[in-house]
Structure formats: structure tokens, C-alpha cells
Amino acid sequence: MASPQAVTDAQLIARCLVGDDRHAFAELVKRHQSAVRACLRKLTAGNHALADDLAQETFVLAWRNLASFRQEARFSTWLYRIATNAWLAHARKRREELLGDRDDDVADDDEAVLPDEVGGGDHARAATLKIDMERALATLSDAERAAIVQCYHNDLSHEEAAYVLGCPVGTVKTHVLRGKQKLKRVLAAWNPGPAA
């Protein structure tokens, strides 16, 4: 009998489809739960409880729609697509809480910690930058944040990100570019060089 690691995602999916094998699906969940939950934590700006709820919704939807997975993308990419759609649907419902009009107040200087104020060396600076990055990502629009997270944090190509987000590749590039410009403004205090 093959070890669990030797069994591919495609074989597990086939078992789910042919024999309604829930053990095979549990193995798929175990394999991908970390990536999906981490992605959703990034998208929800660190709201772990909401991210886990959406991750559970993602896997239940994946189970229900497994027959429609045509293997045109990696299974993980397909999961990212479901997860992102679940998050976007949730964000649309609670737009006033999650999005708002942030174009005019992206700097959010009252909350940002200036790097010079951070003591304790490189580790403290890195930890503070991580927190500020999380806050800065939260200031982006849903589309910009999703594009940045897919391209950088999930390490997807622009084409894969376009599949996940359900939009053209050019749109993904635009969202990434605009997102980075906004992040630059929000995180300007971290710029080691002269202010742009």
C-alpha cells in the first residue's frame, strides 16, 4: 500500500469522486488547510476566527463542487479561488466594516510606529514591520489586497492569480501596481532611502 505522501492530490480527488471517500478528502484538507487558512488570515487582515470560518466554508464548498474541478489548475490554486470568492462575498456583505473609503486616509499615521522608535534590534524591527504591513494591507481595496496576496504571499504567477480572482491578467497587474503604490505611501516611514 502506498504511503500517504506518495498519493497525489489527483488520486485523492478521484477517490472522493468515485467512492465518496471522506478519508481521502480529510487527507486533502490536512494537506492544504495551512495554506488556505494563512491566505485567508492575510485577506482578513489577521482576523483568525473569521479566516477559519471562511476556510471551513471553502473546504465544504470544495467537497460539494469537487466534480466540477477539471484539473486545469493545481488543486491548491482552485482552493485559493474558492477561498478568495468566499472572502469577497463576505466583504461585500460587511463592506462598511472591512473596506470603507480608505483612499483619503491611507497614511494612517496615528497608528503607524516609526522605525526609529523601535528598540530591540532587527527582530523587533522585523516584528513591527510585519504588524505595519498587516495594517497597510488592510488599507487596500479588496481587489488590490487579493492581487497582492495571491502574487506575493501565495507565490502565484499573474496568470494563476487571474484564474483565482476571475479577471484578466492585465487587471491583476494593475491591482498589484496600485496596491504597491498605496503600500509605499502607508509605509513611507519604513523607506530607508530619501523620501520619495
Add this chain to the structure above:
Amino acid sequence: MPHTTPDLRDDAADDWMEQALVHDAREHRDAYVDDAGFTASVMAALPAPAPVALPRWRKPVLTSLWASAGLGLAFALPGTVLDVTRGAFGLLAGRSVSLYEIASIVVVLGLATWTGTAVALKRV
């Protein structure tokens, strides 16, 4: 480093924002989110498996088969049925039976009949 498109990130080498994002993304990918019962909660949230639907022809076919088996047995062993009936009657007639015992047997048989009928109707 993510799969980049050159036209957007050609000047990435000296772009501090790019560096910060790449660093944050690397940390993100390196961090493993412990399962901590998540898989179990997903499996519990999956819809229950659909019950296997029995074909509609199953019940009449089964009834017919049992009836055929009973009739077949009666035709194959005609003397046995009569012998068993006679034997049972002889046993009952050979000993004195009180009115109380007869009443008890009637009550037990009646209860068994009603129970059997109720069970059969419930299953239909």
C-alpha cells in the same frame, strides 16, 4: 521570489517596498498553521452522505418471493403440514386445559397478531 512579470518588477532590486513585500511573503509561506482540530471540524461540517435509495420494485418482489416460497413448501410437503397440525391438536386435546389457560392463549395470540399487524403497517 514570486513568479514576476518583468515589466512590473524590473527595478525590484532597489525597491524597498518590493523587498519588504517579498520578506513578508516569505515569512507568510514559512509559517505553518497548526491543524488543531480544523480538519475534524471541516469533516463534521460536510453534508451527510445521501441515503441509498431502495428501488421501488423491491417490496412487491420480496412479498411475491416469500409467498411463492410458502406455497412451494406447502405443495412440496403436503403431508407434513397436516401431520404438524394433527400433532399440535393431539397434544392440546390429550391434556386437560383450564378455561384460564385458554383465555391466556387467546390473549397472547391476539396480542401477537396485533403487534405483527402494527409492525407490518408501520413498514409499509
